[in-house]
Amino acid sequence: MSIRHTVSNVLNRGRTPISELQPNREEIVHRMYTTLQKSCSKSDEPPKEKHIRNAIVQTHEARSSALFWQLAAKLPLAVNAHSCWKFSYLLHKLLREGHHSIFRQSQAYLAKLEELSRYWSHIQGYGPLILSYMKLLILKIEFHNKYEFLPGSLNPPSNIKEKVGVEPDAQFCFVLDALDYLEKLMETQKAIFRTMDRSKNSTSSASGHNRLCACIPIIADSEQLYSFCVKFLSLLHSQLPSEPLSGFRTRFLQIYNDLKAFYEQCVTILYIRQLIQVPMLPSSAPDFHSNIPEVNDAHQTLRRANQIEERPPSPEPSTTESLIDIDENHGFSQIQDDQFQIYAQLEKAQEEVSRLQTDLTNTKKEQTIEVTKLLEYISQLEREKLEAETSKLSLETNQATVNSLKTENQELTKKK
Numbered sequence: 001m002s003i004r005h006t007v008s009n010v011l012n013r014g015r016t017p018i019s020e021l022q023p024n025r026e027e028i029v030h031r032m033y034t035t036l037q038k039s040c041s042k043s044d045e046p047p048k049e050k051h052i053r054n055a056i057v058q059t060h061e062a063r064s065s066a067l068f069w070q071l072a073a074k075l076p077l078a079v080n081a082h083s084c085w086k087f088s089y090l091l092h093k094l095l096r097e098g099h100h101s102i103f104r105q106s107q108a109y110l111a112k113l114e115e116l117s118r119y120w121s122h123i124q125g126y127g128p129l130i131l132s133y134m135k136l137l138i139l140k141i142e143f144h145n146k147y148e149f150l151p152g153s154l155n156p157p158s159n160i161k162e163k164v165g166v167e168p169d170a171q172f173c174f175v176l177d178a179l180d181y182l183e184k185l186m187e188t189q190k191a192i193f194r195t196m197d198r199s200k201n202s203t204s205s206a207s208g209h210n211r212l213c214a215c216i217p218i219i220a221d222s223e224q225l226y227s228f229c230v231k232f233l234s235l236l237h238s239q240l241p242s243e244p245l246s247g248f249r250t251r252f253l254q255i256y257n258d259l260k261a262f263y264e265q266c267v268t269i270l271y272i273r274q275l276i277q278v279p280m281l282p283s284s285a286p287d288f289h290s291n292i293p294e295v296n297d298a299h300q301t302l303r304r305a306n307q308i309e310e311r312p313p314s315p316e317p318s319t320t321e322s323l324i325d326i327d328e329n330h331g332f333s334q335i336q337d338d339q340f341q342i343y344a345q346l347e348k349a350q351e352e353v354s355r356l357q358t359d360l361t362n363t364k365k366e367q368t369i370e371v372t373k374l375l376e377y378i379s380q381l382e383r384e385k386l387e388a389e390t391s392k393l394s395l396e397t398n399q400a401t402v403n404s405l406k407t408e409n410q411e412l413t414k415k416k
Contacts, residue, residue: 028058028061028062028067029067029071031054031058032055032058032062032067032068032071033071035051035054035055035058036055036068036071036072036075036090038051039051039052039055039086039087039090040075040083040086040087040090041082041083041086042076042080042082042083043082043206044082044206044207044210045206045207045209045210046086046206046209046210046212046213047086047089047090047213049275052089052090052093055068055090055093055094055098056093056094056097056098059094059098059099059102060098060099062099063099063101064099064101064105065094065098065099065101065102065105065106066105068094068098068102069105069106069108069109072087075087077116078116078119081120081123081125081126081127081130082126082210084116084120084126084130085126085129085130085133085210085211085214086210088130088133088134088137088214089133089213089214089217091137092133092136092137092140092214092217093217094152095137095140095141095144095152096152096153096154096217096220096221097152097153098152100151100152102152103141103144103145103148103152104145106141107141107145110138110141110142113134113137113138114134114138116130116134117130117131117134117135117138118131120134128191129188129191129192129195129211129214132187132188132191133188133214135184135188136184136185136187136188139180139181139184140181140221143177143181146177147163147164147174147177149163153220153224154220154221154224154225154228155224156224156227156228160228160231161235164232168236168239168240171232171235171236172236174228174232175228175229175232175233175236175248176248178225178228178229178232179229179248179251179252179255181221181225182222182225182226182229182255182259183251183255185218185221185222185225186222186255186258186259186262188214188218189214189215189218189262190258192211192212192214192215193265195211196208196211196212203269203270203271204270204271208271209271212269212271212272213275215266215272216272216275216276219262219263219266219272219276219278219279220276222259222262223279223302226255226256226259226281226299226302227299227300227301227302229252229255230286230296230299230300231300233245233248233249233252233286233288234286234288234296236248237288237289242289245288249288252285252286253285256281256285256286259281260281263278263279263280263281263305266278267280267305267306273306273308274308275308276308277304277305277306277307277308278304278305278306279302279303279304279305280302280303280304280305281299281302282298282299286299
């Protein structure tokens, strides 16, 4: 499908006639379309940051993410794993830095993201990564829709304590959601590094960089969330007894260890050092029982482990062959109408097999019980038969004895 054809489709989708649209509307759609093409190409290499920045800027220019979602529906997200992974990274960057309306407008697409995650979950390679990343993005959208005072970058307002709520219940819920968010971030980065063991996915290869690019927004999100948890856990420990918060301390300590190892691993990778300053966690975990107010300050403002290193400029592609062929039959609608139907049928068949296996197991158990009861009944009948035969034999013996005695008695009588 040509770019002009796709642009016309998007323009005609709304209720407003084309004649009433602003003159540069078609140019805006064309620019966003081209940006998505370049950001979500089929090649196993990271998207260029300038294309990501262009997408971010364009959502601010439009003051909306509606056009992004309309065009995203035409990407081959259910066809090409590399495109779907890059789309996940692009969406994460837009959620962090794009126009603030993206969270409200993304709410309508959560079901589609869930469909994508389930679709790729059964496929090796990028499948598990896409599953984990999509789950993370869904959680991020829901988190920000719940705490609307927090921007996508998670940079806190100066009055964040008042925004969250001064009541312990509100702070308790906020810490709970922040810990859930952090655990999902750690789950996603672990999934990424599990795939880096193979030589072809090393940290210096294009394929490795494609996977590692997601660590950049993960680092940025996790740093702020870690600071929130330290701040509000300290507040909660100053207001509540220690025992009810023991579960929070256990979860936080695990996150502290995972996050510390994650940052230490990231700072050893040149590709990551060229894109972000990696934070450093203090050598020991926070002390939430201390009465000294400043004891955990080092955990709320983290030091940097590196300075951003310059990268050599990447060569531009000489042709447009690397651009993806966006087709109406490849996007979200295709998942719902075609591939997802196949997946749904497969899932239904698996559920039916599981149900039949359960029924078979239950039937076998019932049969075993019935057979056991039948054998016990047969044994009882055999015992009763044996007892009856024994009684009959005893009766016959007694009868013979009686007859013999009668005969002897008669003979004695005759002799007399």
